[in-house]
Amino acid sequence: DAGVTQSPTHLIKTRGQQVTLRCSPKSGHDTVSWYQQALGQGPQFIFQYYEEEERQRGNFPDRFSGHQFPNYSSELNVNALLLGDSALYLCASHPQDTGNTIYFGEGSWLTVV
Amino acid sequence: QKEVEQDPGPLSVPEGAIVSLNCTYSNSAFQYFMWYRQYSRKGPELLMYTYSSGNKEDGRFTAQVDKSSKYISLFIRDSQPSDSATYLCAMSGGTNAGKSTFGDGTTLTVKP
Numbered sequence: 384d385a386g387v388t389q390s391p392t393h394l395i396k397t398r399g400q401q402v403t404l405r406c407s408p409k410s411g412h413d414t415v416s417w418y419q420q421a422l423g424q425g426p427q428f429i430f431q432y433y434e435e436e437e438r439q440r441g442n443f444p445d446r447f448s449g450h451q452f453p454n455y456s457s458e459l460n461v462n463a464l465l466l467g468d469s470a471l472y473l474c475a476s477h478p479q480d481t482g483n484t485i486y487f488g489e490g491s492w493l494t495v496v
Numbered sequence: 497q498k499e500v501e502q503d504p505g506p507l508s509v510p511e512g513a514i515v516s517l518n519c520t521y522s523n524s525a526f527q528y529f530m531w532y533r534q535y536s537r538k539g540p541e542l543l544m545y546t547y548s549s550g551n552k553e554d555g556r557f558t559a560q561v562d563k564s565s566k567y568i569s570l571f572i573r574d575s576q577p578s579d580s581a582t583y584l585c586a587m588s589g590g591t592n593a594g595k596s597t598f599g600d601g602t603t604l605t606v607k608p
Contacts, residue, residue, distance in 0.1 A: 387539075416595065425502075425584050425598030426540065439595050473539055485596075487532075487539035 385410065387488035389474050395494045396464050404459045404491045408476030414438075415457040416485070417449060418473040426473055432457050433479055464495045499523050502585055502599030511608050515572040519585035519599045522566065526587040529561050530596065531570045534582045543583075544570070575606045 388407045396402050408415050414433045418426035428441035432451035451457045455476075461468055471492055477485040502519045509515055517531075528547055532540035546552045549563045558571040568587075572579055582603045586596040 423600065425500075425586075425600045426596075428595050428597070431595055441595070471537075484542060484545070487541070489539045492537075 387474055387476050387486050389488035389491050391491055392489070393492045395496060398464055398466060398495055400464050401460065401462045402464060402493060404472050406457045406459070406474030406488060408455050408457070409486050412476035412478055412486070413455050414477055414479045415451060415455065416475045417457070417459045418475065420471040420473055420490070422470070429459070466495050469493060469495045497522065499597050500585065500587060500599045503602050504600060506603040506605060508605045508607060509575055511575060511577060511606055513575050513606070515575050515579070515604060517570040517583050517602050517604070519568050520566055521587055523587070523589070523597070525589040528588045529559070529568050530586040531559055532584040532586060534584060534601065540584055577606050577608050580605045
C-alpha cells in the first residue's frame, strides 16, 4: 500500500517564476492538506482540499493556490515566487471522517534563487 | 507570540536515558494533541495522539496532556540512538487534524 507520494522531490526556481507541486494521497484517503515548513520551523498549514474544493485556508497569500482532482490527488501552485518561499512543502492526507491520523509525504524541497 | 511553543533544544542524552519533551499552548480550543517524529529531510511521522487531558502509553512512549495548564509532554523511556530526530508537537481544535498547529520542534540526539 503506497503512502502519500509527492513530486518533484527537489527543485530550484528563480524569483518571479511559478511552481506546481503534486501529491497523491494514501489509498482510501479523500482529504489532502498542504503545509510549508521553513528550515528550523514547524509545518505551517496552507490549505485543505476535500471533494475538489478548498475547505480551509491558513494565513497564506493568494499567490498560493491549489486543486484537487476526482481521484483525490492534489496540486499546490505558487505564483510570483519570492526568496522567502524556499521551504519544504508537505502534503498530508486522511479520511474526512477520521482526521486525527494524518499521513505526511516526504515533501518537495523548493529553493528560490 | 506563537500559539504553540516548544523548547528547541538541541537535547543530547546517553542511550537508555528517559527523555522528556514539552510544549505549551495558548488556544483553549485545542482538543487533539499529537506528537510527530521527523528525521532529517523527511516528512513527519505520527507517533501518538491524545484527546483532551490524560495519559496515553505506546511501548516506550508516553504522551501526557494537562489542559488546565495548557501543557503537553512526550516521554521516551530507554532511549535508543534510532530515536535521534526532531520531535514536533501539534494540536487541532476538532476532529479535523488535517489543519493542525505545530510547534517548531525539539532536536534530540541519543548517544550510544
